[in-house]
Amino acid sequence: MSTPVLHVFAISHYCEKARWALDALGVDHELRHLPPGSHVQTAKDLGAPGSSLPLLVTEERVVQGSGAIIDWAESSLADRSRRLTPESALEEECRSLEQRLDSVAGVHVRRYYYSEALVEHSDSVRPIFTRDLAPPERRSLEENWGRVRQLMMGAMDLGTEQGQQSRCVVEAELDWLDGLLSDGRRFLLGDGFSRADLSAASLLAPLALPREHPTYGVLAVPPRARADLALWGERPTLAWVRRIYRDHR
Template sequence: MRTLYQFPLSHYCEKARWLLDHKELDFTAHNLIPGIHRAFTQLKTGQNKLPILKDGDKWIADSTQIALYLDDTYPEHALLRSDAQLREKALEIDSMANELGLHVRRWGLALTLSISDEPIEIMIGEKGYLRQFEKFSKPILKSLISKNYQLDAEKVAESKKQMDIIINQLNQYLIKNDCRYFVGDRLGLADIAVCSMLAPLLELNGTPWENDTSEIQSEEFLAYKNNFLSLPLGQYVQRIYATERNARVDWRGM
């Protein structure tokens, strides 16, 4: 059985889950504890980041590397086209999406944590030591997140600027391809990467960022969300999730 080691809230882990789902491959999503995860990831892959896929005796780190591995090992439902130019374009868009994800994460977390501990609640999970000792684990996790993701005002403001730039570039890419898919005429790596990185901005149902209408959200976030939905790119992300995100495994993991 394949195992995907993840943080449930991570949009890079959402990307990896989607890649596996697109390939129609069975897997288990296994959650690691932020911070403590580093000893495990260093031991298995020599680096600190998630997602990590274990497939038999192979360990693959990084969502893009997972995509390349899956196409090489399981060629059915290809993520990248065989045409060299289309493949290069897809990898270029994937790289843009990966950079965008860093800024979406920083900006989104900063706004959300300023009014709610919901991200911390999801990270702690429903049971286990973190939940048992949540009085202590919640402030520690919040401090770790703020430090590791550099949620200071200057960094957050810069991420907002970079989000605007990359979203505009991706919006133009999409328009040039008639707003259907980023590369070619069907879903591929570029689409999955872009949609995964932008999903937190739309709080889509069935995703880790789903927001019950009773929850409070900042006015700044809501204004950005509404503006994003006015763009072809925002409407595209919403459409792709509604029509092509056929999740086979619960994002909450175990």
């Protein structure tokens, strides 16, 4: 059996979600970092239905999307006790929490962060996009950075106003999660670590910068986000994210 290959961007919180899940489930895999821009052609060559990462290439198929990668990994496990999906009546609630985190917090944390970092301080994110690439890919991305940056700004609809809109959505999602955690629960649902916890922690990691995160050590947070991170730092949700990383990553 060949080892599955997980294609990622080092900065991507969705890629971190898939990578963490494979690690947590004990699924052996290789990591392949792709340059933004040319990742579209790579995904096409691999036969993926869309261009987004994470993308897992196994011996039998190409699995796209962090949630689908968790499903694939669980289906390939011999030891079902390691699952991140609760097998009980909690499964539906767990998947619905994950769906909300993926489609709201995941999208708006990214748009909020990049609307400052990629638009005004793109040197703060370029090193994390380039550092794990093979030398020819790194050179090519450095030469084409201006064009790739413009493409990313268009694709994610970035800008000052958009950043402010997404900031409001992020605060509302933090309020929602603070509310859930206000009864002192250790996990978002049930009494064990699940894919809902892993999703919340990985997708909010750009706001919590947990020490155990595999790539954020090199992230130079731009000034407005730095002020927000200080303002939000002690919110129950972000303290919880740091605890979940400490205990489960």
